[in-house]
Amino acid sequence: MAVRRLVACAVAVTVGFGFASAGIASTAVAEQGTDRGETQRIIDGFVADGVPGAMVYAGNESGTWTVRSGTAKLGTERPIRPSDRVRVGSNTKMFVAAVVLQLVDEGKLRLDAPIEEYLPGLVQGNGYDGNKITLRQLLQHTSGMGNYTDDTLYDPEAQQREWQPEELVRIGLSYPPSFDPGTKWEYSNTGYILLGMAVEAVSGKEIGAQITDRLLRPYGLTQSNYPESGDKKIRGPHARGYDAFPGRGVEDMTEQLEPSVAGAAGALISTGPDLIRFVEALLDGEVVSPELLAQMRDTVPATDFRYGLGLQEFALSCGGSAWGHSGGIPGYFTFTTVTDDGRTAFLVANGRRADGTRVPSLEAADSALCAQQ
Template sequence: MKHNGNRLSAVIGAAAAAVVMLTTTTAHATPADDHPATREALKTFQAAAGPGAAVHAGDSAGSWTLSAGTGTINTTKPIQSDEHFRIGSQTKTFTAATVLQLVDEGKVSLDTSIDTYLPGIVTGNGYDGTRITVRHLLQHTGGIAAYDPLASIALVEPDGTYKPATLVKEGLKRAPVSAPGAGFTYSNTNYLILGMLIEKVTGTQVHEAVTRRIIEPLGLTGTVFPAPGDRTLPAPAVGGYHGARIGPFYFWSPVLSYDPSLFSAAGAVVSTLEDLGTFYGALTAGRVVSPAALAEREKVRDLNGAGYGLGITKVALSCGGEAWGHNGAVPGYLTETMVTKDGRHAAVMTNAYLATNPPLRQLTTLLDAALCEGRP
């Protein structure tokens, strides 16, 4: 499921576009090329997506990876399941899990106002932080307007980083879209505020708190919540691109470097397909937060048949049942991971985010195929 808040409509900077003839690519499977429905769905997705795409999927019996296209333009270099990329708004699930751990510890209450923890932060322009709760922020139901951090590139600090408080203040310049609790509006501002909440309660920067509480205990060695100022992608990495597809041609150029603090708790994390499957699987299996917190996480707001809980989405599968996960988009990448409670998992990425006609339908079809193939 894709929300307006994820649809980043621009990329940072400008660069000369390279023109390359689109060629037919073949999906590569590991260990065996025996997932025909998923392979065809991957080809369809990649044909409408970036230079390359990959899916890493499986169940309790094992995992497999299919790749189409290339991770580096003008080469034949299939994307691998252990390569690093920016996961965009899948970061929100890491942030939400950290907040829920604080709830488990009695340090935060879901139905307490954000003004109790961060007095004076959510105020002005029609906003009243005494009426917007932590739950509202986690579920995008506080009435805070949709906000794209890319609109605030000019708010950079002298050291090249961004302050969450500055970004939140800018985001709140957009007037409320509803009364708290009355509607759903996906907004990055909600999670920038939650990042500030984590910092206030834990006394550490949000990247440190998420690392110590989520990433390290789960052994996610391919996952990094970068500190402000750290623009590097760990090796091995998949480079991100921007551009467009026009008929049989595509136009790609590398995304220029930007500081991850521009997205912070809303979208800064770097990970791999393998780690994302592990993280969402552990979270859904109850190995990250308590059963009570997990139950709260799964109280979804209905969105035309799908649902959004506390930093997590729920979707129905064509083979029956439901899957839980999140998607993400930042300059250079479109990603999504979904898991089921019986241990199936599927993580997908492509190394470009197309602002015009992003292949969201094809992405949904691919995930469904990977989770359902071979089931009755």
């Protein structure tokens, strides 16, 4: 059976499943005295709505604090901790974008070069022309590329097999373009698979090795790793991740997801402290040149946020904005945010609500960031 038909069925039924509330008391740990009650109320609501567990890790230059609710593992009372490793999904895109921009700084890639220049003949047919789609458009989701994860990410069969990037791109190309390149915005994971392939084409190293060598090691992100194809384990302390599929009910997805199905679009494993450390370094100008950081922060309207080059901008209810990225992947939803004045917030939820929807992560992050003003 074709992958597309499988996943259409899977997604249609998955939204009808949820998670039994863990029934674990909420906890708050704070190294600062400010009341975090609103943030606690929000994540308690996530658990009441069926999410197994949730945590917000936040802070500023004065210190950090944590609120959490539910459990890191069903059947136990162990809460999610800041040091727990989880799959962070599309937070990976910030790292891919940083590698691409470093290669631009080095003269090995050009932002406004067509993808055809680096991957000749790959993006052609079904209305696509790789000569008209630039790296900038792929980074910013303005390419019009079809989204391969509509077919794969929540399909139980597709989750289990190893994938080559070219295969994922072909799935994306099987959808006609959503619009002419550069004319609109629409999220496409296929674009980031292509960017990972372009990085390898000019450097001779796979994107995971580039992320490790250029970002994880130099910035001391010791609790993060980009798993190789075939490595489904999360090593070290971690929160379990849960999801639901037709005929299977609630499943522990922690070691079931084949990382190559996410690839450069979302394979990274990390923690809240590591992600915050990276975004802080990025915004402080330590990762890419000032000129390219300014372009990274040059955003276009998206949905309830604005999107730059691998970086999301979120308006805050208390004024100003936060920068970072969200990440949804079977088992986990994560959200990393940092403001220019040094406030930080990281959210993780290890499952969906009972109605099959993801948690309203911006509400929790907004609460945590605005509580620090």
